[in-house]
Amino acid sequence: MVFVESDPVGGARAVTSPAAVKILVAGGFGVGKTTLVAAVSEVTPLRTEEYMTVASVGVDDVGGIEDKTTTTVAMDFGRITVNSQLVVYLFGTPGQERFWFMWNDLVQGALGAVVLADTRRLESSFASIDFFESRGIPFVVGVNCFHGRIDRDEREVREALDLGPEVPLVMGDMRQKSVGRDLLVSLVEYLIATGR
Amino acid sequence: MDDMEAEDADDAESLFVRPYTITQGRTAPARDDLTLITIVTTVEPAPGRAGTRGLQPEHRSILQQCLRPAAVAEVAAELNLPVAVTKILIDDLVGLGRVTTRPPIAMAVGSESNMTLLRAVRDGLRRI
Ligand SMILES: Nc1nc2c(ncn2[C@@H]2O[C@H](COP(=O)(O)OP(=O)(O)O)[C@@H](O)[C@H]2O)c(=O)[nH]1
Ligand SMILES: [Mg+2]
Numbered sequence: 001m002v003f004v005e006s007d008p009v010g011g012a013r014a015v016t017s018p019a020a021v022k023i024l025v026a027g028g029f030g031v032g033k034t035t036l037v038a039a040v041s042e043v044t045p046l047r048t049e050e051y052m053t054v055a056s057v058g059v060d061d062v063g064g065i066e067d068k069t070t071t072t073v074a075m076d077f078g079r080i081t082v083n084s085q086l087v088v089y090l091f092g093t094p095g096q097e098r099f100w101f102m103w104n105d106l107v108q109g110a111l112g113a114v115v116l117a118d119t120r121r122l123e124s125s126f127a128s129i130d131f132f133e134s135r136g137i138p139f140v141v142g143v144n145c146f147h148g149r150i151d152r153d154e155r156e157v158r159e160a161l162d163l164g165p166e167v168p169l170v171m172g173d174m175r176q177k178s179v180g181r182d183l184l185v186s187l188v189e190y191l192i193a194t195g196r
Numbered sequence: 197m198d199d200m201e202a203e204d205a206d207d208a209e210s211l212f213v214r215p216y217t218i219t220q221g222r223t224a225p226a227r228d229d230l231t232l233i234t235i236v237t238t239v240e241p242a243p244g245r246a247g248t249r250g251l252q253p254e255h256r257s258i259l260q261q262c263l264r265p266a267a268v269a270e271v272a273a274e275l276n277l278p279v280a281v282t283k284i285l286i287d288d289l290v291g292l293g294r295v296t297t298r299p300p301i302a303m304a305v306g307s308e309s310n311m312t313l314l315r316a317v318r319d320g321l322r323r324i
Contacts, residue, residue: 020233044272082320188318
């Protein structure tokens with residue numbers, strides 16, 4: 001692949017930049033998002049913060065008084081360098097529903113998503129699945145086994161999550177790099193198979 | 197992680213005010229095309245040109261970091277500044293011709309180039 005870049009000013013030398021793609025890692029609180037990103041990333045996961053300004057309900061513009069609260073939302077992310085021209089970034093997205101306005105930004109340009117689920121409380125991943133389904137964003141599901149055992153079989157999990165048979169599902173321990181890798185590869189194979 | 201928690205303990209107000217002091221009060225970049233994974237690369241100046249005079253320490257940090265291309269999110273993490281503030285600083289450097297930016301790959305559904313890209317991503321992921 002050859003990439004043409006904007007011409008820098010004044011006879012300066014341009015370095016060829018790699019191109020980037022993005023994959024999201026979603027799911028309820030404590031489900032293993034950061035763990036997965038850490039397991040597969042070539043760098044210690046980094047964290048960045050974005051401001052979120054929340055206007056109070058029913059506020060009117062009185063005398064310049066700020067009726068807004070500002071809070072920060074943290075995102076964990078990691079990096080996998082495919083080759084000198086291509087880098088994959090993984091973003092562990094805030095799972096709490098109140099942060100979902102952010103997801104609209106995060107999903108921009110994402111290849112797809114890995115939704116993590118915990119067999120003890122599958123319902124905490126319903127919202128993520130609904131989100132990606134409603135926006136037509138391809139996703140795969142990773143089910144972790146916090147007690148070192150799988151207390152539900154795959155069919156039960158699919159049923160509980162209302163997943164179609166075509167959606168790839170991987171069960172395993174998110175602390176293991178091979179599990180994270182299999183999830184990511186299954187996502188990309190799914191994209192290839194469905195012509196995305 | 198540890199210094200992150202130390203920051204959290206700071207006075208919330210100073211945390212919020214400081215970043216926008218760095219940007220001299222600006223809360224949005226002049227251009228708005230930077231994304232979290234836009235890749236930023238420092239332009240090596242021609243000999244004898246383009247010093248760092250007039251640049252803030254944060255600008256210089258970005259120039260140093262992006263000698264090796266880095267995503268906007270990585271720059272923000274390194275500076276320990278919010279993404280919104282980091283974008284403004286990067287945008288300043290774009291305006292000065294000191295960095296180039298590369299937008300994320302635009303995916304065209306079902307296209308052949310897309311398939312080539314996806315296969316490259318898959319093969320790269322298999323190797324990790
Ligand atoms: N036993 C087990 N523990 C896990 C697994 N995935 C994550 N954990 C642990 O669960 C805790 C929460 O995980 P974390 O990645 O921080 O969750 P997040 O909130 O989704 O980012 C951490 O202590 C992890 O070590 C798993 O598959 N098995
Ligand atoms: Mg986390």
